[in-house]
Amino acid sequence: MKMFKYLKSLTLKELLKGMTVTGKYFFKRKFTIRYPEEKTPKSDRFRGLHALRRYENGEERCIACKLCEAVCPALAISIDSEQREDGTRRTTKYEIDLFKCIYCGFCEESCPVDSIVLTDIHEFHFETEGRNVLDKQQLLAIGDLREKEVAECRQNDSEYR
């Protein structure tokens, strides 16, 4: 027994075995990406920054039903609503506190008109106090910016919903 052990160390078998693995990975395609120049692909269900969507005719989708506000486990959403001049139910204030938000996606799930969505934007930061609260105009602007991607992701995922 002692003999085998001695032979093993003499022939450097284990070292070579290890070096083989290293050697294999040396020539394999590498996993590391050069963020931020390079990025990994994201799931269609990725839950990032919030957005409020519009219909194709430009009308905001949100009808101020306040289900998202009610379902939000972190109480991050606050909504004020009233009757708009044309008699429809609309929000006058729609704010999401991104510090409170836990990105659970319940708001999106509860929305009867697919208005509030979580986009795949995950790169954001705040430099001044108070910027963590997104207001209605900002949310709608994000929605306008990413409408195509958002719609595509929802389309791709639709058969599992």
Place this chain on the structure above:
Amino acid sequence: MSEQKTIPDNMVRIEIDDKEMIVPRGSMVIEAADNNGISIPRFCYHKKLSIAANCRMCMVDVEKVPKPLPACATPVMPDMKVYTKSKRAIDAQRNVMEFLLINHPLDCPVCDQGGECELQDISMGYGRGVSRYQDEKRVAIDEDIGSLISTEMTRCITCTRCVRFLEEISGTDELGGIGRGDRTQIGTMVGRSVDSVMSGNVIDLCPVGALTNKPFRFKARSWEMMSANGISMHDAIGSNLFYHTRKGEILRTVPRDNESLNEAWISDRDRFGVLGQNGDDRILKPMIKQAGVWSEVDWPKAMDFAVKKLQSTSGKDTTVLTGSQSTNEEYFLLSKLFKAMNCDNLDYRLNQSDFSQPHNIPRVDLDLNGVKDNQQIVIIGSNVNHEQPILAHRIRQAWLKNDAQVSVFNAKDYGFRFNIFHNYIANQIEWVKGLGSLAHCVADLTKVKLTGEVGEWIDNQATDENLNHLAKQLINKDNNALFVIGQVANNHPQAGLIKAIVEWLADNTDGKVYEMACGANSVGAEICGVTSNTNAADLINSKSKSFVIYQAENDDFNRMQLAHETFDKADSVVVFSSFADKNMKEVADVILPIGLASEVAGSFFNNFLENQKFKPAANLPKEAKPGWRVLRVLGNMLNVDGFDYDDISEVMAEVDALSTKRKASFQPIEVTHLNVDGLVLHTETAIYDVDMLSRRSNALQETIHASNDCLSLNSSEAEKLKLENAMPVTLIQGDYSVELFINIDESIPTGSVFANKCVGLRSDVLEVEVRGESS
């Protein structure tokens, strides 16, 4: 064998879901189930309304009956066995639900009822997950029925609760169903507004979102709001309410059941009046006026200023005038503070003009539930429907259910929603004489000798055959008589005489008296001692150097112009108020912002001397403070003893200890004789002008009952004066004149003209002159 229980004759034994219960004979299955904690789904059934059985949601399975029966319309039978959860019952309920949802829109998220909707709740239990219905849904046209209720008739499930409420409780029959089957539509059909003064209750009754609260529309969801107990701030019934608040702001008001007061209803004034809290002229910071310029200051500076103003004159030269909407605690501290400063010039009866009866707690010999036991009800000088809508409802129920006969002595035919036995409508002078004639008839019939000056006056009034008929009914031993005195009588220049006659009538017919208190808490002001040996009319005519005005404004006074002038001339005017309009800012020197009764803790005495306590429902706006705290600090600053309260409960305890005993009955008085040659003015405060809060409620001011600048008279009178509808005229009362528009109204008796008081009129000068444009 179980022992045989003895069941009284008027009860029966039944079983619901194998639970045995003894219930009154003749009651319905649904009542028995409700009283025993078994829930049966329902839409059209309401415990206070008649049974319609048209929603069919309450189907239950009854043993030995071949098909399911509606629980709301099935009377209990001895040994009946009811199953509410059996397969047949549940199937029936699920089928009804499916039919109801065929035509009901399935867009709960946009509906204002979402979250508090009976249809939504019950459909969670009995509805199918997916609709099988593929065809077109019914759509109904919405009607605009006024500024209080918004309609979405497509959502209506024709339960007809609103129709039955307006027919049975309000008596105004303003909504009805037209068409058949699924074409049935609920509406006014003629495109008018719903004008009942209790119309807001249909909002609560509607199980779906067809009738919703218009001022509250889309403002909040039921789950966001907190509920706080409140007491009515507008009439002395003291209706129990819930204020629904969100982030400390009252968004709406709903009734709180109290069988002895408001049952399940509240008047529109109680429901929408509180919305006046956000009036434009709400005072948010203490304000002082220096050299004619207003500036907002902090509390210590304002208090110092107020103290300096109050110390500059002696207590004897100070006059304290209060409105009737403040809490007992505020009245108590106010009276304690100024009486300690030797001030004996306090009053709350701002709108009254005749003070020949000494100040007293209003006489009320019965409670609201006792109203129905009276066979003869006589309404004296009152638009009871506008003054205390809940009392009007009780009187109506007495007429409807117990065949009470209601007679009226008024200066205008208010169109009450009950039949009137003897309708004595005459001008302000004549109807009082009519009341005298009635007393004369009673005296003749009972052979009671009339004594004193009032007796002599009664004796001088001619008897009348019609009134003799009424008098016979009143003295009939089988009849209980009730005399209701209202604000038209209370503010009448002969108020003392009227009350003395009513006292005499009540004594001699073995009747009861219900004297309506003005405002929400004038009873509290009386009990807490905002009274003195003088009276409001003399006080605003006096040369007092300093005035303290507590939660009152110009429109509250009977003589608005004189009040304004007097305050203007005074050395100092210290105002404690939630609101200050232009008139008040012209005369005041310092305005201390205090909270409304909905924003402070306190209590109200109602007409029946019940002391109802409440906690603050809403947050005080900006820097406003509870009135009792301001008075407490003022007491300390003025070095008055006994102002070391830490908590309102200490003040409440002192208020509780006050005597609520009425001092004495109405006194015999000297009779003032009124004589007017031409037209006699009848002016009264409009229903939504009774206090500073209701005046500022936009929703109420947009209704048909809001005050206007019309001069009403009947067509024969108009013809005599050559006046036509909508013609501008000048009304001259003493040295005051006002431009008004003619409104031909047949409810005004001949020889009388009617106008709202808020145009600047006073109720104690009856002689007026009407000048048309041409003359």
